[in-house]
Amino acid sequence: MAANLLEKLRQMLLDMQHSGRLSHIEPGLYDDARAYIEKRKTDYYDLKNPLESRAGGLLIEEIGSVTETVQEIFSVRTRQILDLAYQQIEGQYFDKDEGRKMLPEERAMYERIINAIEECREALVHGEAAPFGGDGAAAGARGDEADGTPEPRGTPAAPVPRSIRSPYALVHIRSDVESFMGMDGRTYVLKMGDIVTLPENNADVLCEHDIALNIRLNK
Template sequence: MDTERLWEILYKERNTATLQELPRNFCAEVREYLKRLEEERREAERGETERGEAERENADERRRGLVEDELRNARMKVEDIIRRRVGKIVKLASSGVSVRTPSKGMLEEERAIFEGVKSHVEAGRERIFALISGAGGGEEEVKRGGKKREAAEVASPEVASPDPPTRDKKGKKDEEESEEESKEEFQVVRALEDLPTFMGIDGRIYKVKKEDVLTLPKTNAEILCNRGVAVRLRGRGRVERKGETETKTEK
């Protein structure tokens, strides 16, 4: 697992209504990736401590900053992937559609969420219909059903009944966020040295060599300039993002 692979997974989840099939060892791969970044950050911190004041102000400090940026971006991407997938699972389980076998794209942990939500929704639906039709003892049947649900909740407390659907509001919010993401302020910078591959806040992968002139999101441009690995050039504005590219480089 790396930054580029993580972004590919998130991009597919954002742009499809169905669950994407993840690698069977997805969780283990992400865990190892984050652990590796943590170790790199600690190594850079140790280098800063061991070097003298004059020596440490350059390489190790810049390296630590870049690793911290990648670690922060990776965690944000993982959280976004999980949030979107759980939302799809809850929607599928509570839709009322007869789905006996969960999607093959689900992880084992996600299947447990699906089964738990589905059983709660079906039990609740049956109690409501029983109350309306007066079948099975009316309110007494509802009380018995409530006791069964409480027992189920004790057995699996981590699975909660889904909130009432708010698809319209959520859909509108996602659309606004997508439009906001598509327009970001960019700045033109020149790299003063080779840089490790990193992911910008726009989700693009940047591979930068010394003397490259490229357009970066303002936040990333300011970070590089403040660390002394790039200088800002004239030329800034708002750039429409039409697709995914690895770098935007001009010679």
């Protein structure tokens, strides 16, 4: 099953890269991949000496390969959806068949991108509205200018907190780690032998201190 799943994902990715067009994928693809990865992690933890056994090493490689391939599928599809959004904004031809190939979550992302671009264009090009914060955001910007600038009207709206996004790395934890807050805003409690995906910056720090091993796999 492992070989079949990984081969299926890799073939799907290859087709996407060659066609350059958004393609149909099964609605449960990501759910199936996550479930499979969790199953293989359970298999790994069930081994008597996973760090020293060949079976443990093979499971780590398998988990890494599936994780990497799914992430690349997501990245390719996201770039394609961004291209479709730009085409629609610019009034270019939009293939409705490609639009129907989006997953519900991708469709929601696509519509938000369209709205965000429209709001920004109205604000910057036409000066008709202030995006993502209304008059408060514009007033706050004016208030930072040199002395003599009129005081902003009203109280600037507080910025909406956004989680920090960063690339992720698959790592193998080599010793217990005290709980810490990752760059993505999540709290991590790690123990020796865990196989986890961490924000790349956090993973680099752990690897530098020989606490974790970054699993880098060639496709």
